[in-house]
Amino acid sequence: MTNNNPIGLFDSGIGGTSIWSAIQELLPNEDTIYLADSKNAPYGQKTKDEIITLCIKNTELLLDLNCKIIVVACNTATTNAIKELRAKYTIPFIGIEPAIKPAAIHSKKHIIGILATQGTLNSTLFNETAEQFKDTKIIEQIGHGLVQLIENGEINSSEMNQLLHSYLQPMIEANIDYLVLGCSHYPYLIPQIKKILPKHIKIIDSGEAVARQTKNILNEKAGFNNQNKEGTHLFYTNTNPKVLSDILKNKHAVIEKDF
Numbered sequence: 001m002t003n004n005n006p007i008g009l010f011d012s013g014i015g016g017t018s019i020w021s022a023i024q025e026l027l028p029n030e031d032t033i034y035l036a037d038s039k040n041a042p043y044g045q046k047t048k049d050e051i052i053t054l055c056i057k058n059t060e061l062l063l064d065l066n067c068k069i070i071v072v073a074c075n076t077a078t079t080n081a082i083k084e085l086r087a088k089y090t091i092p093f094i095g096i097e098p099a100i101k102p103a104a105i106h107s108k109k110h111i112i113g114i115l116a117t118q119g120t121l122n123s124t125l126f127n128e129t130a131e132q133f134k135d136t137k138i139i140e141q142i143g144h145g146l147v148q149l150i151e152n153g154e155i156n157s158s159e160m161n162q163l164l165h166s167y168l169q170p171m172i173e174a175n176i177d178y179l180v181l182g183c184s185h186y187p188y189l190i191p192q193i194k195k196i197l198p199k200h201i202k203i204i205d206s207g208e209a210v211a212r213q214t215k216n217i218l219n220e221k222a223g224f225n226n227q228n229k230e231g232t233h234l235f236y237t238n239t240n241p242k243v244l245s246d247i248l249k250n251k252h253a254v255i256e257k258d259f
Contacts, residue, residue: 002068002223003068003087003222003223003224003225003226004031004225004226004227005017005031005066005067005068005222006030006032006033006065006066006067006068006234007023007027007030007031007032007033007060007067007068007069007070007214007218008032008033008035008063008065008067008068008069008070008071009023009032009033009034009035009070009071010032010034010035010037010055010058010059010062010070010071010072010073010074011034011036011037011073011074011077011184012037012038012040012041012042012043012044012054012074012075012076012077012147013036013037013038013042013147013150013151013185014036014038014054014150014151014185014237014243014244014247015039015147015150015183015184015187015188016034016036016071016072016074016183016184017034017036017073017244017247017248018184018185018188018205018207019071019073019096019184019206019207019211020032020034020073020233021097021207022207022208022209022210022211023071023175023214023235024213024231025211025223026208026211026212026214026215027104027141027211027214027218027231028151028230028231029084029224029225029227029228029229029230029231030218030224030225030231031231031232031233031234032224032231032232032234033062033065033067033233033234033235033236034073034233034234034235034236035058035061035236035237036061036235036236036237036238036239036244037054038151038237038238038239038243039238039239039242040054040086041148041151042076042117042119042141042146042147042148042151043076043077043080043117043119044076044116044117044118044119044120044147044183045117045118045119046119048080048081048123051076051077051081051119052080052081052084053216054077055077055081055084055085056084056085056088057070059085059091061236061259063089063091067091067130068091068218068222069091069092069093069094069214069217069218069222070085070091070092070093070094070181071093071094071096071210071214072085072093072094072095072096073096073184073210074183074184075096075097075098075116075117075120075182075183075184075206076117076119076120076123076183077124078095078096078097078125079097079119079120079124079126080119080123080125080177081124082095082125092217092221092222093219094210094213094214096131096140096184096206096210097120097125097126097129097182097206098108098114098116098120098126098180098181098182098206099131099180099204099205099206099209100112100114100129100130100133100138100180101132101133102204103179103180103204104136104138104176105246106178106179106202106218107136107176107177107178108133108177109175109176109177110136110137111139111174111175111176111177111179112135112136112137112138112139112176112177112179112180113135113138113139113140113141113168113174113176113178113179113180114139114140114141114158114167114170114179114180114182115141115143115146115179115180115181115182115183115186116136116141116142116143116180116181116182116183117142117143117147117182117183118142118144120182120183121140121142121182123233131135133194135222137174139170139171139174139176141167141170141171143163143167143183143186144163145159146160146163146183146185146186146189147164147183147185148201149163150185150188150189151176151185151239151243152243153242153243153246155188155192157191157193160189160192161192163216164189164192164193164196165196168193168196168197169196172197172198172201177200177201177202177205178199178201178202178203178204179193179197179201179202179204180204180205181203181204181205181206184205184206184207186205187205187207188247190203190205190248194252206231230253233253233254234253234254234256235254235255235256236251236255236256236257236258236259237249237255237256237257238257238258238259239250239257241255241256241257241259
């Protein structure tokens with residue numbers, strides 16, 4: 001393993017590209033390999049054992065591709081499997097979990113909303129985090145159907161708009177002042193969400209925080225790529241590559257349909 005090996009990322013589909021974008025922006029010289037396990041999306045409806053099995057499969061593939069660290073760019077995978085992954089492998093793992101802490105700390109009304117998958121909201125890690133903020137009321141909403149629509153390239157569909165209205169209206173009525181996006185797919189919905197939410201409600205996702213943590217772990221353990229050139233990026237998907245290609249908008253990426 002050398003400093004110039006790639007950063008590996010995986011998600012239950014294309015959503016983790018929102019995390020990849022933040023990492024690529026902060027660390028432009030790093031090579032990356034991204035796995036979009038869209039065939040098995042969404043992870044949020046699977047059992048904990050099923051999620052762990054999929055995460056091990058993804059990890060093994062990224063290890064075979066000589067990745068120096070692995071970013072679990074999926075809230076459901078992190079909250080259900082990262083403990084097991086860290087116990088099984090020596091490579092550093094970086095997880096992503098809903099940004100409850102900054103929302104709870106900054107909320108003036110002490111009422112925040114979280115939109116996430118069922119797998120994330122039911123996880124032990126999520127509930128342990130939420131328990132730390134007993135003085136904050138957390139309005140939880142499972143985003144049924146959102147991941148599937150994003151994976152099908154239907155981000156701007158009328159069905160998406162209807163679902164978002166139905167999920168966000170109760171939060172607005174509950175008087176939240178922060179909305180936490182608890183799934184790496186959901187940042188792609190921010191333009192629609194902003195049209196629905198009153199302007200005073202702030203939206204928080206985990207992308208920038210995960211990118212900063214990736215930089216910290218590279219500095220402490222895996223080392224930075226010392227080639228003085230822009231990084232190269234390889235994406236794997238096990239379904240139709242067009243949706244992945246469309247969301248990346250040709251950001252110097254090579255897409256393979258191969259796992």
